[in-house]
Amino acid sequence: MTTEAISKKSLFTPFNVIAGLILALGAVLTVWRFTQGLGAVTNLDNNNPWGIWIGFDLLCGVALAAGGYVTSSAVYLFGMKKHHAAVRPAILTAFLGYLFVVVALNYDLGRPLRLPYPFVVQSGTTSMLFEVGLCVALYLTVLFLEFSPAALEWLGYKRLRNTIHKCTIALTIFGVVLSTLHQSSLGALYLIAPSKLHPLWYSTYLPTFFFVSSAAAGMSMVMLEGWLSHKPFHNVMSDEYLGQHDDLYYGFAKGASWVLLGYVFIKVIGVAVDNEWSMLASGWGQWFLFELLGFALLPSLLYAIGARERNLKLIRWTALLTVVGIVLNRLNVSLIAFNYHLPSEMRYFPSWQEVGVTLFVCTMLVVTFKFIVTRMPIFYDHPEYKDEH
Amino acid sequence: MKRRNFLGLMGAAGISATLATEAQAGGNIHFEGYPGSKGVLFDATRCIGCRKCEVGCNEVNNLPKPAKPFDDLTVLDTERRTQNEAYTVVNKYVQEDGTTVFRKIQCMHCLEPSCASACFVSAFAKQPSGAVTYDESVCVGCRYCMVACPFEIPTYTYNDPITPKVVKCDLCDANIKAGRIAVPGCVSKCPKEALIFGERDELLKIARNRIEAAPDKYLDHIYGEREMGGTSWLYLSGVPFKQIGMREDLGVQSGPELTSGALSVVAMVPALWPLLLAGVYGMTKRTDKINKKEKADAVAEAIATTQDKAKADLKTAMERAQADKEATVKREVAKALEEAAKAAEEGEKEEEGA
Amino acid sequence: MHQIFYTLQDFMLYTKGWAYILMGTSLVVFVAYWKFLFGRDKD
Ligand code: SF4
Ligand code: SF4
Numbered sequence A: 001m002t003t004e005a006i007s008k009k010s011l012f013t014p015f016n017v018i019a020g021l022i023l024a025l026g027a028v029l030t031v032w033r034f035t036q037g038l039g040a041v042t043n044l045d046n047n048n049p050w051g052i053w054i055g056f057d058l059l060c061g062v063a064l065a066a067g068g069y070v071t072s073s074a075v076y077l078f079g080m081k082k083h084h085a086a087v088r089p090a091i092l093t094a095f096l097g098y099l100f101v102v103v104a105l106n107y108d109l110g111r112p113l114r115l116p117y118p119f120v121v122q123s124g125t126t127s128m129l130f131e132v133g134l135c136v137a138l139y140l141t142v143l144f145l146e147f148s149p150a151a152l153e154w155l156g157y158k159r160l161r162n163t164i165h166k167c168t169i170a171l172t173i174f175g176v177v178l179s180t181l182h183q184s185s186l187g188a189l190y191l192i193a194p195s196k197l198h199p200l201w202y203s204t205y206l207p208t209f210f211f212v213s214s215a216a217a218g219m220s221m222v223m224l225e226g227w228l229s230h231k232p233f234h235n236v237m238s239d240e241y242l243g244q245h246d247d248l249y250y251g252f253a254k255g256a257s258w259v260l261l262g263y264v265f266i267k268v269i270g271v272a273v274d275n276e277w278s279m280l281a282s283g284w285g286q287w288f289l290f291e292l293l294g295f296a297l298l299p300s301l302l303y304a305i306g307a308r309e310r311n312l313k314l315i316r317w318t319a320l321l322t323v324v325g326i327v328l329n330r331l332n333v334s335l336i337a338f339n340y341h342l343p344s345e346m347r348y349f350p351s352w353q354e355v356g357v358t359l360f361v362c363t364m365l366v367v368t369f370k371f372i373v374t375r376m377p378i379f380y381d382h383p384e385y386k387d388e389h
Numbered sequence B: 001m002k003r004r005n006f007l008g009l010m011g012a013a014g015i016s017a018t019l020a021t022e023a024q025a026g027g028n029i030h031f032e033g034y035p036g037s038k039g040v041l042f043d044a045t046r047c048i049g050c051r052k053c054e055v056g057c058n059e060v061n062n063l064p065k066p067a068k069p070f071d072d073l074t075v076l077d078t079e080r081r082t083q084n085e086a087y088t089v090v091n092k093y094v095q096e097d098g099t100t101v102f103r104k105i106q107c108m109h110c111l112e113p114s115c116a117s118a119c120f121v122s123a124f125a126k127q128p129s130g131a132v133t134y135d136e137s138v139c140v141g142c143r144y145c146m147v148a149c150p151f152e153i154p155t156y157t158y159n160d161p162i163t164p165k166v167v168k169c170d171l172c173d174a175n176i177k178a179g180r181i182a183v184p185g186c187v188s189k190c191p192k193e194a195l196i197f198g199e200r201d202e203l204l205k206i207a208r209n210r211i212e213a214a215p216d217k218y219l220d221h222i223y224g225e226r227e228m229g230g231t232s233w234l235y236l237s238g239v240p241f242k243q244i245g246m247r248e249d250l251g252v253q254s255g256p257e258l259t260s261g262a263l264s265v266v267a268m269v270p271a272l273w274p275l276l277l278a279g280v281y282g283m284t285k286r287t288d289k290i291n292k293k294e295k296a297d298a299v300a301e302a303i304a305t306t307q308d309k310a311k312a313d314l315k316t317a318m319e320r321a322q323a324d325k326e327a328t329v330k331r332e333v334a335k336a337l338e339e340a341a342k343a344a345e346e347g348e349k350e351e352e353g354a
Numbered sequence C: 001m002h003q004i005f006y007t008l009q010d011f012m013l014y015t016k017g018w019a020y021i022l023m024g025t026s027l028v029v030f031v032a033y034w035k036f037l038f039g040r041d042k043d
């Protein structure tokens, strides 16, 4: 085989081909969106002002990027020090998650160039969205700083890297504060619309529901990523990372199981305080129970069994189930049970272009992740900084 | 750009410090709205569905002419909502007994607007005049106002790629302030006086009088008096409001009230979480330190004990060696003495034998 | 500071503005105060 053939072969892997196609499609959609307007590419209308770019990209994106604050606080604050090898991958995913949430947001905003207006021109301090925007902006900065040591080690800027490394604890605490705020505020966005969101999902506890479930989502996401990255990035994983990996699974499985159990209870309390028992028998009620029992109670039990029996495979599949459950919950609140009162022909369903842009954004995330972990010290320690932590 | 934002209010607070006659602060405060603010009373028993109000609105706001002309009343056969090109529409509702009742839709100009509460650049504002106005020059286009509005009023120019904006009725505030008209365009066009423009307090009185004068004709309810915290646009009807497409399940809590609970928790999080988390961190660190110290002590002790033992061993070994040596010496001496004694004995024997 | 607010919305706009400023301040103060509090501790 000639060298040319080899390089060609390594370039046209199935991953690269599919990613390339999606990126090309995304480029076309981007031009389309920004030259023809939202109306040309989306199914949004006056009754349904928010579609999957908010319901999936923003709500699910932020919830699933919760792995960053969960892992860093577990390791640095709550003393799970032996798992410090898991922090960097989690921080990186969170950082990229938030970064691409903001990218996706720019597609959805009518006037994306005005994104900084709430902070520099005029602040609507009564708005939950102001709170979300402020926290996401600040948290993105915090995640960038938390991630930067890896990049700086790679680039060789020792001084700067050490200065930032010193702030780890402050950054971690700040990160938890900001995450608590905006994870819950995403739920609080819907507090203002009790007449549009189905009563079973609407609750004054919405912020609490969102925050608590984000913790379970974060842990599950860390496990899921570990599982998915294992094969493609095995060669860049340190023995330390690999050695602690199983142990991390058991720890996080127990944590997620515990949190999910609490989540189930507060959801039931939500039904009780609004006296919505009778609604559980309706079609919506069954859908609600399906979500609650199948995607919160069941994973809680499966995690517990997996952790007791040291069954890695079960834990991994449960992580996937939990992630799907969180996505389902966010979509229920933002799209499925939202505007439940409208006749079906007035309900929203995403256009293929909206799905395309979402896919495009996800693909960019995966490609960037791949680029970074194959170059920077993410799954292993940089030899020069091995003994710190 | 009207600066009705926080900083603007801070400035205003400074100025009005000299003018104000009463202070507002503290917990259990209640807001009555702007005194003398205007509104409109719509009486569904008088509306004949002629769509003249739509014409009036279209004219004063220079909106594009619709595809079907305004005098085409077949338009009423399908239920419509507000559009970018129509700030107001009239709908027809056929009742069970076959009679028809009409209702006009437009922004309700809430006393505590949900749209204003939701907007993160504070583009909406309740004006002293009663109107809820929208400032296009700051709008980012997030459309949260549309999610928030319980009456599903604001619309968005989705097809404008560069400068899309939110659109809704402004109670003709801009036109009235500019002196172009004195009464909203829709109101002045109504041939049946189904619409009256005036101070909200007065309108409430008129409405009550009408109900009292003809209790059989009217439902004993003024829609908008308390719905969503009250609206400047008020409705009277002879049939249940649900039957003319108005939601009866909105409740009386206003948008700002609905979010105020969550917003006050927000302030507690950055104030309390760091205390707790830093405390946890401090404890973790302390436990670590104690563990480390205990470990170090244990190691030191272990070393010390082994050293002692080694010393003791050495000592016994030395002692034993010493004892051995002494014993050897003793043995040697004894042997030497024995030998000497033997030799002497033998010498004696030899002497005896010679 | 005396300011007449006619609507809850305006009142909240004003008071929540202060709340945000104080939230930011608290975070900065916490860091500084922590340093002061534990400044003499040897690690
Ligand atoms: S009806 Fe809707 S748009 Fe009009 S003031 Fe009320 S919340 Fe705002
Ligand atoms: S779309 Fe504009 S007016 Fe509506 S909430 Fe967003 S920024 Fe405010």
Ligand code: SF4
Pocket: B056, B057, B058, B060, B061, B087, B088, B106, B168, B169, B170, B171, B172, B184, B185, B186, B187
């Ligand atoms: S008040 Fe003015 S803007 Fe509003 S519906 Fe009437 S004419 Fe149109």
